[in-house]
Amino acid sequence: MKELCWWIFITILGVFFKxxxxxxxxxxxxxxxxxxxxxxxxxxxxxxxxxxIQEGSGDIPFGATLLWYMAVSFFYFFLxxxxxxxxxIFITILxxxxxxxxxxxxxxxxxxxxxxxxQYLVYSYCIKQFFLFxxxxxxxxYLYHRIISKKINLF
Amino acid sequence: MEKIxxxxxxxxxxxxxxxxxxTWNSKTHTLENFANNMGLEFVGAVLYPxxxxxxQVSQFWNDYIELRKVxxxxxxxxxxxxxxxxxxxxxxxxAQEWERLRRLLKFKPLQGWDFxxxxxxxxxxxxxxxxxxxxxxxxxxxxxQKDMPVLTPDGLLGKVLKTSLDFSxxxxxxxxxxxxxxxxxxxRTKGILQGLDSTFELVVTYVPITSPLDVGxxxxxxxxxxxxxxxxxxxxxxxxxxxxxxxFKKIIVRPTANFSHIEEVLVLKRHxxxxxxxxxxx
Numbered sequence: 001m002k003e004l005c006w007w008i009f010i011t012i013l014g015v016f017f018k019x020x021x022x023x024x025x026x027x028x029x030x031x032x033x034x035x036x037x038x039x040x041x042x043x044x045x046x047x048x049x050x051x052x053i054q055e056g057s058g059d060i061p062f063g064a065t066l067l068w069y070m071a072v073s074f075f076y077f078f079l080x081x082x083x084x085x086x087x088x089i090f091i092t093i094l095x096x097x098x099x100x101x102x103x104x105x106x107x108x109x110x111x112x113x114x115x116x117x118x119q120y121l122v123y124s125y126c127i128k129q130f131f132l133f134x135x136x137x138x139x140x141x142y143l144y145h146r147i148i149s150k151k152i153n154l155f
Numbered sequence: 156m157e158k159i160x161x162x163x164x165x166x167x168x169x170x171x172x173x174x175x176x177x178t179w180n181s182k183t184h185t186l187e188n189f190a191n192n193m194g195l196e197f198v199g200a201v202l203y204p205x206x207x208x209x210x211q212v213s214q215f216w217n218d219y220i221e222l223r224k225v226x227x228x229x230x231x232x233x234x235x236x237x238x239x240x241x242x243x244x245x246x247x248x249x250a251q252e253w254e255r256l257r258r259l260l261k262f263k264p265l266q267g268w269d270f271x272x273x274x275x276x277x278x279x280x281x282x283x284x285x286x287x288x289x290x291x292x293x294x295x296x297x298x299x300q301k302d303m304p305v306l307t308p309d310g311l312l313g314k315v316l317k318t319s320l321d322f323s324x325x326x327x328x329x330x331x332x333x334x335x336x337x338x339x340x341x342x343r344t345k346g347i348l349q350g351l352d353s354t355f356e357l358v359v360t361y362v363p364i365t366s367p368l369d370v371g372x373x374x375x376x377x378x379x380x381x382x383x384x385x386x387x388x389x390x391x392x393x394x395x396x397x398x399x400x401x402x403f404k405k406i407i408v409r410p411t412a413n414f415s416h417i418e419e420v421l422v423l424k425r426h427x428x429x430x431x432x433x434x435x436x437x
Contacts, residue, residue, distance in 0.1 A: 015201040018281040025282045055187075056194015057290070058283025059316055059324050062187040063177050065283050070169055078162060102282060116331040117285045118352045125282050 003039075006148055007046055010140070015053065021132075023125035025054070028072060028098060029091075029137035033144060035076055036085050047073070060117070064109040071101035086141075088134055095133035099126040192319045195290070199322035202277055203292065268384055271297060271422040273305075276322065286316075287330035287352060291420060294321040302382050304423040310388040310411030311335065311376060312420060323422075328389065329357060329414060337389055338377035342367040345377055346406065348389055357390055359406040364397055366404065374408060384423065 007030075014026035027050035034043035047069060054065040075097045076085075083090050103126050110117045180186040273291040280290070293299050295318045303315040305325045313333060316326040328335055328350055335348040337359060344366040346359040359374060372392045378385030390408035397404055 012201050015198050016205055018198075019202055019277045022279040022284075023282050052190045053194040053197055054281055054283045055190035056192070056196070056319065057198040057280045058194075059286040059288040059326065060283055062180055062190060063173075066176065067173060070173060074165065074169055077165075081158060081162075106285065115286075118331070121285055125285075129282065 003042070003148055006144065007042065011046075011049065011053075014050075018057070021128075023121070023128050024132055024136075025129060026136060027054070028069065029133055030140050031069070031073070032076060032091070032094065032137060033140050035073070036141075037144075060106070060115065061109055061113040063112075064105045067105040067108065068098075068102050071105065072098045075101070088138065091134045091137045095130050095137075098133055099130040102126055102129060191317050195294075195317075195319035195322050195324065198280060199276060199290065199292065199319070206276070267426050269424045269426060271299065271424055273323075273420050273422055275417050275420065286332060287327040287350065288313075288316060288324050289327070289417065291323050291325055291422070292321070293422065294318045294323050296320045298424055299323045299422055300424075304376075304383045304387070305420050306387055306423065307412045307417065307420055309413065310390070311383065312412050312414070312417065314382060315422065325420070327414060329353060329410065334380075335383060335389060336377045336379040337374040339368055339392075340373045340375055340388075341369065342372065344368050345379075346374070348374065348408070355409060356393070357408050357410060359390075359392075359408055360403065362404045362406055364402060364404055368392060368395060368404070368406065370395060373411065 010030050011027075014030070017024070017026050027046075031043060031047055031050065034040075034046060051065050051069055055062055058065065072094070076094060079085075079090065079093065079097075083093075103122060106117060106122050109115075176186065271293060273293045276290045276292050278289045291305075299315055299318050301315055301317060305312045305314060311328060313325050313327040313330075316324045318324075326333055328348060329352065330350045331352045333348075333350045336345070337348045338345050344362055346362040349358050349360055351358055362368065370392050373388050374390050374392070376383040376385060376387045376389055388411045390410045392406060393409050394407040395404055396407075
């Protein structure tokens with residue numbers, strides 16, 4: 001119940017912050033946290049809900065967020081084979097991959113759907129995402145352990 | 156080696172799943188519609204009470220601050236009211252005259268169209284918002300449909316890009332994916348208005364070099380595309396460039412509506428002809 005409330009809180013907070021800080025995805029670091037906690041059932045449903053929120057509230061054709069989340073999820077499990085996941089270095093690498101995946105997914109969708117997208121805006125979102133992804137993950141990680149599991153081991 | 160094989164299998168599987176989903180969606184639009192109804196509706200439902208609460212709190216705080224100044228202002232205002240009451244008498248007469256003239260003119264803008272008022276809820280939301288768009292607080296339940304024109308009293312803003320039950324996304328004419336057929340007010344020169352991803356400047360293309368046009372002339376919607384009604388002011392000509400190597404003029408225009416401070420908008424809805432006919436029959 002506590003965990004359910006936590007994820008609902010993150011979802012609502014994510015929507016508010018999306019309005020406040022343009023171009024930042026507040027859900028992907030939370031999804032990674034879900035993977036790290038090996039809560040795959042929760043990650044699956046939350047992933048679907050967050051993808052639907054992103055796709056529904058977005059103005060580009062359907063598919064970009066789905067591709068982006070799938071790519072980041074794949075790279076998470078790929079990197080997990082070689083690196084420990086519960087540290088900031090891993091998250092920084094994943095953050096870089098996430099930004100690149102975002103750029104590629106936007107490029108694929110805009111090319112397929114023949115829409116013109118402001119490249120500077122995409123670059124700025126990528127850069128913002130790269131720098132804020134580890135910060136957001138660290139905040140979620142800290143709060144999750146503080147509120148839900150009462151264990152903190154950030155590094 | 157086994158790990159690599161396993162990963163390759165996963166890549167292929169994910170790729171196939173993605174392709175199947177996208178292909179199915181492009182045919183049926185099921186996922187897209189579901190995402191619109193669920194995602195946009197959820198975002199709207201979360202943001203709407205939040206914004207209302209923020210407004211109420213800020214208003215309460217402002218009221219409290221203002222209350223401290225009210226006493227001094229009250230004395231001044233009582234004196235001012237006395238003066239204004241005397242000044243009001245000729246204005247009342249003028250207002251009555253204006254009302255009579257308005258009735259005489261019977262001005263009917265945009266025949267065959269209805270207005271739906273809407274408030275702007277938010278602008279760019281998250282990394283999936285890369286176009287010049289905003290969200291308004293009316294949707295398909297209130298009769299909003301895709302491609303409906305959106306405007307302010309100053310001019311055209313754009314059209315409805317997608318709708319959910321209670322919220323809609325509006326694509327601005329300043330977006331580079333937007334095209335609006337326009338005609339100039341005085342010289343009746345036709346062209347296609349295109350966005351440049353800037354809120355201050357747009358461009359009118361396909362205007363032959365021989366077509367007459369003046370700087371400052373206003374472009375109106377021509378009604379040719381079938382989406383926008385004829386005669387809505389869109390933009391004012393700022394710069395005309397004649398390139399001798401081109402067959403067309405390069406016309407830079409500035410939108411008549413102010414894109415930076417949009418709070419309330421009007422959504423144009425076509426009259427339902429069949430229902431009108433049935434009403435007439437009755």
